[in-house]
Amino acid sequence: MQHKITLLIKEALKNLGIIEDVSFSIEHPADFKNGDYSTNVAMVAFRGRRQFEKAIDGDENTINVKYGVDFTNPHKLAEKIKIELEKDLPKEILKIEVAGAGFINFYLSQEFFTERVSEILNKGEEWGKNKILEGKKVMVEYTDPNPFKPFHIGHLMANAIGESISRVVEFSGANIIRANYQGDVGPHVAKAIWGIIHSGEKVEGKNALWIGECYSLGATLYESLHPKGVEAKKEIEVINKKIYDRSDEEINKIYDWGRKVTLDAFEEIYKLLGTKFEYYFFESEMAPIGEKIVRENVPKVFNESDGAIVFHGENYDKKLHTRVFINSQGLPTYEAKEIGLALTKFEKENPDLSITTTAIEQGEYMKVVQKAISLVHPDLESRMKHVTHGMMRFADGKMSSRKGNVITGESLLNDSMDIVKEKMKDSKISEEEKRQISEIVGVSALKYSILRSSLGSDIIYDSEKSISFEGDSGPYLQYTTVRANSILNKAKDLNTDDKKETPESVTDLEKYLYQFPEVVEHSYETLQPHHVATYLTELASSFNTFYGNKQILVEENKYMDYHLNLIKAFTQTMKNGLWLLGIEVPERM
RNA sequence: GGUCCCGUCGUUCAAUGGAUAGGACGUAACUUUGCGGAAGUUAUGAUGCAGGUUCGAUUCCUGCCGGGACCA
Numbered sequence: 053m054q055h056k057i058t059l060l061i062k063e064a065l066k067n068l069g070i071i072e073d074v075s076f077s078i079e080h081p082a083d084f085k086n087g088d089y090s091t092n093v094a095m096v097a098f099r100g101r102r103q104f105e106k107a108i109d110g111d112e113n114t115i116n117v118k119y120g121v122d123f124t125n126p127h128k129l130a131e132k133i134k135i136e137l138e139k140d141l142p143k144e145i146l147k148i149e150v151a152g153a154g155f156i157n158f159y160l161s162q163e164f165f166t167e168r169v170s171e172i173l174n175k176g177e178e179w180g181k182n183k184i185l186e187g188k189k190v191m192v193e194y195t196d197p198n199p200f201k202p203f204h205i206g207h208l209m210a211n212a213i214g215e216s217i218s219r220v221v222e223f224s225g226a227n228i229i230r231a232n233y234q235g236d237v238g239p240h241v242a243k244a245i246w247g248i249i250h251s252g253e254k255v256e257g258k259n260a261l262w263i264g265e266c267y268s269l270g271a272t273l274y275e276s277l278h279p280k281g282v283e284a285k286k287e288i289e290v291i292n293k294k295i296y297d298r299s300d301e302e303i304n305k306i307y308d309w310g311r312k313v314t315l316d317a318f319e320e321i322y323k324l325l326g327t328k329f330e331y332y333f334f335e336s337e338m339a340p341i342g343e344k345i346v347r348e349n350v351p352k353v354f355n356e357s358d359g360a361i362v363f364h365g366e367n368y369d370k371k372l373h374t375r376v377f378i379n380s381q382g383l384p385t386y387e388a389k390e391i392g393l394a395l396t397k398f399e400k401e402n403p404d405l406s407i408t409t410t411a412i413e414q415g416e417y418m419k420v421v422q423k424a425i426s427l428v429h430p431d432l433e434s435r436m437k438h439v440t441h442g443m444m445r446f447a448d449g450k451m452s453s454r455k456g457n458v459i460t461g462e463s464l465l466n467d468s469m470d471i472v473k474e475k476m477k478d479s480k481i482s483e484e485e486k487r488q489i490s491e492i493v494g495v496s497a498l499k500y501s502i503l504r505s506s507l508g509s510d511i512i513y514d515s516e517k518s519i520s521f522e523g524d525s526g527p528y529l530q531y532t533t534v535r536a537n538s539i540l541n542k543a544k545d546l547n548t549d550d551k552k553e554t555p556e557s558v559t560d561l562e563k564y565l566y567q568f569p570e571v572v573e574h575s576y577e578t579l580q581p582h583h584v585a586t587y588l589t590e591l592a593s594s595f596n597t598f599y600g601n602k603q604i605l606v607e608e609n610k611y612m613d614y615h616l617n618l619i620k621a622f623t624q625t626m627k628n629g630l631w632l633l634g635i636e637v638p639e640r641m
Numbered sequence: 642g643g644u645c646c647c648g649u650c651g652u653u654c655a656a657u658g659g660a661u662a663g664g665a666c667g668u669a670a671c672u673u674u675g676c677g678g679a680a681g682u683u684a685u686g687a688u689g690c691a692g693g694u695u696c697g698a699u700u701c702c703u704g705c706c707g708g709g710a711c712c713a
Contacts, residue, residue: 524665
């Protein structure tokens with residue numbers, strides 16, 4: 053429709069003799085009373101003429117030759133364009149009005165909206181998809197928790213965002229490959245193993261939570277200046293070496309056990325969250341690959357410096373800085389491993405686009421690493437994208453897994469699910485179904501609270517406020533959809549043969565519904581899932597208003613057939629949209 | 642100290658350079674013989690400060706103030 057209006061306007065401009073190339077825009081006004089589409093063409097043309105006037109010092113004759121039409125302000129020009137447009141209006145456009153500073157507003161006809169409702173019902177699960185990335189392969193890396201450390205709410209945040217981005221990209225026609233990158237070697241593992249050994253307990257039957265506590269113990273002592281801490285630090289460094297060369301039988305055993313236990317625990321959480329990864333990359337595997345690439349590219353890209361190998365980012369872009377890729381002990385750093393990872397992704401799947409999502413604090417680091425990669429492989433530069441998200445923070449400061457003041461993802465999920473159970477305590481639903489519903493709704497509350505705001509901003513963790521079940525929330529969207537489905541179920545056996553009239557007025561519900569594909573596209577272009585979240589909330593709200601104003605299932609409703617189709621179109625759109633956020637819709641709640 | 646990001650109702654979050662800056666929470670009223678009240682309706686209330694560009698600036702530019710990230 054937007055395209056059609058663009059052509060109409062271009063035609064009108066031509067007929068008016070405006071030969072200047074006017075780059076106007078067409079958008080949906082924020083307020084429906086200003087029409088369904090709106091263009092600023094008159095204002096842009098006016099500005100164009102003003103600039104033209106300045107350039108030629110106001111020679112009236114020349115101006116009017118160039119513009120073919122005389123106008124003293126945008127509003128007057130808009131009126132002229134309007135009259136031109138009205139000479140041949142297509143049936144989808146009901147009327148045109150000029151308003152404000154010179155906007156030309158298009159009001160679509162009831163027929164247009166009725167057709168959209170049918171289109172939604174025909175497309176079903178395909179509704180909202182586009183073909184921008186048809187035939188393309190896109191790899192998305194996200195979550196990235198570390199074995200031997202707790203899966204904290206930051207990982208929960210990363211997972212919700214990465215999963216939603218994956219789905220939005222998938223709706224744009226791409227073949228999606230989900231990847232997870234995990235640090236299975238390094239000081240944090242040594243700290244955890246030190247903690248396990250010094251707990252004096254047997255590992256049999258112990259879980260990931262316990263390993264997390266052992267890690268916290270080791271990490272705290274490692275940083276302590278107390279004699280005990282100094283001693284622990286030495287021991288941890290010894291363990292760290294032994295993990296690398298696998299020279300100690302007992303440590304190998306603990307390592308293999310702990311790695312499996314924590315990874316299995318992560319898998320439980322992924323299942324609950326609805327994520328399934330195709331690839332798991334590990335730092336231990338990326339280290340030798342990255343090291344080799346770095347050493348091969350000295351001195352072309354990397355340089356030796358005091359026994360280490362570094363990359364001088366500032367030589368290429370003054371916004372970058374120097375980072376160490378192989379340290380003075382000859383060991384590859386995170387940077388080297390990151391190079392190994394990036395190239396492994398391209399070697400395994402050769403994606404057209406490789407998206408990496410990390411916390412915002414990795415932003416500067418990734419810029420340097422990606423510059424280094426693009427110097428080694430110039431063809432990959434345009435195929436790598438880095439998306440950052442904010443942190444989960446306590447109201448009084450930063451959350452740190454190193455200090456142990458973390459909220460685990462599991463406990464937050466449990467809290468959220470408990471609130472749902474509490475809300476359902478008086479309902480007659482069976483305990484088993486209540487458990488299932490509490491999972492779906494609890495996860496939704498959490499995911500929505502993460503996905504509702506634009507990426508990059510922090511989320512302040514407050515146990516009272518961060519999980520919301522009313523108003524602007526995941527459960528609100530689910531509840532509204534469930535209610536709509538409930539009407540459809542009740543209407544199944546009703547005969548609507550004599551209730552097939554089409555109403556003359558169009559509600560906000562229809563006006564939101566047809567915009568869904570545009571929202572998906574916008575969300576892909578910006579890689580920002582919150583556009584979908586915001587849209588769904590507006591859509592659900594418009595349904596609730598509709599629901600409050602209309603009696604659907606009453607004998608007098610001669611529009612019943614159309615209303616039921618409209619509700620079907622609504623539930624379909626909600627279902628598709630919530631899927632993009634990684635949220636399911638329960639049967640009832 | 643350098644580079645980058647961010648300052649919007651009391652709180653939390655929106656707004657491709659557009660129209661009266663929009664939701665949610667909170668607060669104050671109201672709506673249930675009407676299909677699910679986790680809902681709806683109404684009221685309340687904000688662009689850090691000072692300039693600049695523009696027909697038009699929350700958005701772009703400059704300076705200042707305040708917060709954060711990375712680097713040193």
